[in-house]
Amino acid sequence: xxxxxxxxxxxPKAVVEAKGLDLxxxxxxxxxxxxxxxNLTIDQGDFVSFIGPSGCGKTTFxxxxxxxxxxxxxxxxxxxxTPDEARRNRAYGYVFQAAGLYxxxxxxxxxxxxxxxxxxxxxxxxxxxxxxxxxxDLEGFGGKFPWQLSGGMQQRASIARALAFDADILLMDExxxxxxxxxxxxxxxxxxKLWARTDKTIAxxxxxxxxxxxxxxxxxxxxxxxxxxTDVIESPLPKERPLDIRDTPEFLEVAHRVREGLRxxxxxxx
Amino acid sequence: MKSFLSILTVVAALIAxxxxxxxxxxxxxxxxxxxxxxxxxxxxxxxxxxxTGRISLALQNTGLWSTVFTQERPQLPAPHQVAQExxxxxxxxxxxxxxxxxxxxxxxxxxxxxxxxxxFAFGTALGIVLAVSIVHSRxxxxxxxxxxxxxxxxPILAIAPMIVVxxxxxxxxxxxxxxxxxxxxxxxxxxxxxxxxxxxxxxxxMDQMKTWNATRTETLWKLRLPSSAPYLFASLKxxxxxxxxxxxxxxxxxxSNGGLGARLLAGSYYGQTVQIWSALxxxxxxxxxxxxxxxxxxxxxxxxxxxxx
Numbered sequence: 001x002x003x004x005x006x007x008x009x010x011x012p013k014a015v016v017e018a019k020g021l022d023l024x025x026x027x028x029x030x031x032x033x034x035x036x037x038x039n040l041t042i043d044q045g046d047f048v049s050f051i052g053p054s055g056c057g058k059t060t061f062x063x064x065x066x067x068x069x070x071x072x073x074x075x076x077x078x079x080x081x082t083p084d085e086a087r088r089n090r091a092y093g094y095v096f097q098a099a100g101l102y103x104x105x106x107x108x109x110x111x112x113x114x115x116x117x118x119x120x121x122x123x124x125x126x127x128x129x130x131x132x133x134x135x136x137d138l139e140g141f142g143g144k145f146p147w148q149l150s151g152g153m154q155q156r157a158s159i160a161r162a163l164a165f166d167a168d169i170l171l172m173d174e175x176x177x178x179x180x181x182x183x184x185x186x187x188x189x190x191x192x193k194l195w196a197r198t199d200k201t202i203a204x205x206x207x208x209x210x211x212x213x214x215x216x217x218x219x220x221x222x223x224x225x226x227x228x229x230t231d232v233i234e235s236p237l238p239k240e241r242p243l244d245i246r247d248t249p250e251f252l253e254v255a256h257r258v259r260e261g262l263r264x265x266x267x268x269x270x
Numbered sequence: 271m272k273s274f275l276s277i278l279t280v281v282a283a284l285i286a287x288x289x290x291x292x293x294x295x296x297x298x299x300x301x302x303x304x305x306x307x308x309x310x311x312x313x314x315x316x317x318x319x320x321x322t323g324r325i326s327l328a329l330q331n332t333g334l335w336s337t338v339f340t341q342e343r344p345q346l347p348a349p350h351q352v353a354q355e356x357x358x359x360x361x362x363x364x365x366x367x368x369x370x371x372x373x374x375x376x377x378x379x380x381x382x383x384x385x386x387x388x389x390f391a392f393g394t395a396l397g398i399v400l401a402v403s404i405v406h407s408r409x410x411x412x413x414x415x416x417x418x419x420x421x422x423x424x425p426i427l428a429i430a431p432m433i434v435v436x437x438x439x440x441x442x443x444x445x446x447x448x449x450x451x452x453x454x455x456x457x458x459x460x461x462x463x464x465x466x467x468x469x470x471x472x473x474x475x476m477d478q479m480k481t482w483n484a485t486r487t488e489t490l491w492k493l494r495l496p497s498s499a500p501y502l503f504a505s506l507k508x509x510x511x512x513x514x515x516x517x518x519x520x521x522x523x524x525x526s527n528g529g530l531g532a533r534l535l536a537g538s539y540y541g542q543t544v545q546i547w548s549a550l551x552x553x554x555x556x557x558x559x560x561x562x563x564x565x566x567x568x569x570x571x572x573x574x575x576x577x578x579x
Contacts, residue, residue: 068477087483094481096474103576104496113492114482145576165482 012043015079015169015201016065022073023060023227033226034060035071040220040229044168047195047202049212050220051258052265057227058205058220062171065203066094078169090118092169093162097177099154101146101161108133108142111161118165132160135194152183156190163198170202177207188214189243196239209262213237213255214246221258223265231261285349289339294324295346296338297331303341304334347544356548372528375552381529383556385445385517389452390510396453397460397509398502404461405468405494406486422458426451426519434523444524452516456509463505467498500577503568510560518553530556 023035035057042048050058063069064076067083078086086092101110108129115125133139136156146154155175162170176184188211195202206212212219213235221231235254237245245251301311301319312330313319319327328335339348347355356375363374370377400418403410430451437447471493479489521531530553537546 066481068480087481090483092481094478096478098474100474100478102493102496104499104574117479117482117484117488117492147576 012045014041015044015046016040016042016077016203018061018064018074018076020074021061021064021071021076023057023064023069023071024073035064036226036228038074038227038229040232042201042203042218044201045199046218047192047204047216048218048220049216050203050205050222051207051209051212052222052227052230052262053224055224055227056222056265057224058222059173060227061222062173062203062205065169066092066171090165091167092171093165093167095155095159095162095170095172095175097174099146099151099158101154101157103146105145106142107138107144107146107149107157110146110157111142111164114161114165120165128164132163135163135197136160137190150183152179152187155179155187159191159194163194163200168201170200172202172204174205174207176211184208184211185243191215192241209255209258210246213251213258214241214243219254219258221261221265223262230265231257233257233261288346288349292338292344292346292348293335294328296341296344297324297328297334299341299344300334300337301327301331304331304337309333343541344543347547351544352547352551355544356551359548360552375530375533375548378528378530378533378549379552379556381527382514382517382521382531382553385448385520385529386452386510386514386556386560388445388449389516390456390513392449392453393456393509393513394460394506397457397505398464400457400461401464401468402490404465406490418458418461421454426455426516427522429454430516430519431523434520444527448517448520448524448529451520452513455516456513459505459508459512460502463501463508464498467501468494470497470501496575499575500572503564503572506564507561507568510564511557514553514557514560 018038018040021035021038022033025032025034038057038061040061050061052058060069064071065078065083067087076083079089079091081089081091101107102113105113111129111132112125115128120128129142130139133142136159138153138156138160141149141153141157146157149157159170159172159175176187179187191202192215204212204215206215217235217239219231219233219235220229221233222228223230233254236250237254298319302316305311305314305316311319311334313322322330338344339351341347344351359373359375363369363371363376368374370380400414404415405411433451433454434447437450438444468490475493475497476489479493484492517529518531518534521527521529522535525532525535530549533549533552534546537543537549
């Protein structure tokens with residue numbers, strides 16, 4: 001597959017490197033293998049989507065990168081460090097499926113929350129809040145409380161919060177999973193623009209094939225029991241992507257390959 | 271409006287029952303007084319009357335019913351007697367410019383209220399401190415929680431005089447001793463509620479704090495404590511009522527200082543049932559006002575914190 005998106009001369013810097021990664025959860029009746037022999041490199045500036053059915057380990061892998069789970073085997077580095085060191089160096093911003101905004105804080109105060117914890121000065125906090133609110137198109141909503149915003153706006157605020165402290169990596173765990181399709185399309189488009197403007201490395205977990213294909217430079221197809229990677233697809237789509245790119249033959253071809261990968265993963269099981 | 275009507279119906283039924291109960295409760299005394307006044311009573315002999323049951327005596331002397339509601343020292347005072355006494359010792363005292371005389375329920379209510387509030391403040395502080403340490407230390411959770419529960423199985427009436435004696439020996443102020451007894455009752459609901467409240471943030475919110483590399487202290491101040499506000503207020507309502515009970519019980523042991531508990535005790539020494547009942551109502555009214563005040567604070571705070579939406 002030819003690769004139009006990463007045509008720089010210098011080899012891109014690896015941000016996340018997983019080699020032979022295993023994770024087994026000890027449950028009461030039997031151990032469950034959540035990840036088995038996962039090998040993956042995420043380069044700087046990549047937009048990588050993880051797609052697969054429930055229990056395929058896509059969220060678990062993201063949580064391993066964030067040091068929220070501890071792998072039981074293999075090696076995993078983030079920015080050349082262990083995930084836990086990277087976490088302590090605030091290498092990533094994590095966006096959960098629920099916006100998780102505190103109802104007693106305004107949107108601006110919610111975005112300030114990680115900044116307060118990280119010890120940014122008050123003026124710096126104000127500047128950053130202003131900047132990220134602009135990035136997610138929420139200017140003028142800083143003084144509102146979360147319940148005054150729609151679900152999509154709340155999720156945008158939560159993305160703004162993850163962006164506020166300038167982490168190079170954005171980990172997103174089905175951030176738009178609870179939103180309706182129209183809002184979702186809109187947010188996908190905005191997310192791509194934001195990615196183009198900020199040059200972040202994004203790892204994105206999703207259930208949706210069109211979402212994965214539309215957003216990603218690299219699509220990682222996973223399958224369950226044990227959770228493993230079945231296919232890694234480098235997207236041939238250009239970096240500039242209007243919403244109607246989803247009707248082009250190239251797009252449909254990639255979507256078809258993702259679907260095939262998912263099907264193959266399931267056949268393994270049945 | 272509907273709830274107001276139903277409350278009114280219940281109150282009316284209770285008062286009616288109360289008046290009805292006054293007849294058998296006070297009929298023996300009514301017979302004695304009637305006989306002294308020269309009225310015919312059946313049975314005429316006092317020893318025989320004593321052997322007669324209340325209800326059958328009441329049925330044999332229907333003519334005496336009108337006198338059971340106006341006795342000076344009835345076994346069961348009638349509602350209007352209690353109301354008159356209550357009025358006389360509250361507003362009546364204010365009218366005469368003696369709001370803080372020894373006979374005024376306002377004075378005694380104030381004494382009880384100050385001990386209640388002190389104990390409530392102690393209890394709330396102790397409860398929150400214990401809850402925070404229980405949530406943060408597994409050892410505390412395992413070792414202290416059983417003792418906290420055990421402490422509430424000891425009757426407060428038994429332990430209050432001992433607290434009074436011990437604290438008097440340490441020459442602690444009486445009001446502090448009362449506060450400690452109130453605290454003994456009021457910290458418990460606060461501990462139980464706050465432990466639940468501090469643990470109420472879900473796994474995602476705790477993970478989120480971890481992704482920002484927040485310390486336990488930051489998580490406590492920024493997430494756990496604000497999240498526990500609804501639980502705290504629910505606990506405070508129970509706690510303040512328990513605190514009042516503690517203060518009244520403490521006043522039974524420290525009756526020389528006055529207070530509603532002291533009024534109850536004095537009333538029972540001298541057979542002043544009207545005084546006992548009006549002190550009881552004063553205590554109930556005080557509790558109702560305190561719980562209502564916390565309810566108002568709860569409504570305002572939770573609304574401002576965005577929990578109401």
